[in-house]
Amino acid sequence: MTTESLATVQRELAPVISQADLEVAEELFAALDVLDSSAGLRRSLTDPSREPVARAAMVKSLFGGKVSSATASILEALVSRRWSRERDLGDAVEIMAVIVVTRQAEREGLKGLENLETTLLDFRRTVASSHEVQRALTDAQARPEAKKQLADRLSPGVSSEARLLIDRAVTKPRGLRPTQLLERFSEQIAERQQRWIAQVTVAKELDSAYVERLGASLDRYFGRELQLDVVVDPAVVGGIRVQVGDEVVDSTVATKLNELHRKLAS
Template structure:
């Protein structure tokens, strides 16, 4: 994505973090439906991304178009998106898709890391199944086939899919947005994988940890971060001693190397 689009998407995600965290699958469905409307009309996309229009005018247009047809949460997301600037018209639709998937992922995340891993596993299994069969690929990309038939085939290929996985698979087989269904599913899984970094603690230590200490550390970190974490332990003798933990953007560093570097900076100042 270009810089303007990247900044706009990041800004909306930060502004609506609490809203998206409380949204349900109906919001995701409505966002996908709104995306279909955007994708169907180049004129509408131009109007909603026209930088010569004031942000409030674009927001008013979105409220006029979608208001009363979607929940207040979905309307809030859409107006926030059209109020931003986008490098290209299509970027607005891409952003709607990203936030729709984010809502789905949050739903799965309510089961913790296991929920995210389950969602990712189902999607990856579906992608592998589709990619391994030319016949299935032809059936899912046949322009003459009805969306219902593609959904039925998608369901048959992913019988253990949760409601979250089902929504994303249905989306991939009926509205792949210029991609093959397997490609769109792969894009969805990349977003899920990025989300999982919030649940993975990268632990850097100077030497291997014994199992009993590892369990105590795991329990301590779970309490500190308020969630069940998956530990990814890296041994790096350069840290000398202590421990460094990173979960997403949050870092707790008590290594000897860091303390020595801090001391050196203080002495040099």
């Protein structure tokens, strides 16, 4: 139910998310802090006996006028869905915040996403390589501002998107080590990158001119400039198979034969 609920919210609010800026991500993280601070609130907002409209009204009373309309829409949509566990709602808010951040980076295309992921992983490696830094960032007595200042010294000149996620990881890791949360953020970004990579499977090598024409055609078809990853697999027999994220375009002989076998066997 949790995965389905999150996917539904992403589909329904795609236009809102696409227009959201980093302020929305910051507000979502702040709302997450409120949720994490109150078990009673989490129970109320995930109580399946309460009508979705009532749960949305609770969010409106808590955050109305304090956050942007985009943030309010996302929060109301999330609490209107059903969640398997109380914590799942908070996890969903966190995921949506990271999605907003990745969409900002994505305005530079695949390069923007790659740069964001690389920055987070570089910082993660820096922290992991020093026991002293790890102790400083996991010290429960240390002030959040001190941790942010240390993170800033270790990652100077990074983008606003990277700074937001790094600061979040070192100040509010939600029961994880900062390096673990950064890895989770990076996995989300890597998943998003798949929308910009076309995995092309063919039976034999393609010449450069054909690859160029194919790339231009796929860019038009998917509505964005894709990076082609061409794999030669004689098993496809002929034709071409293209996968971009979850979307697959398959015109291979192997697939057509398999479909024929299934029809004959049915």
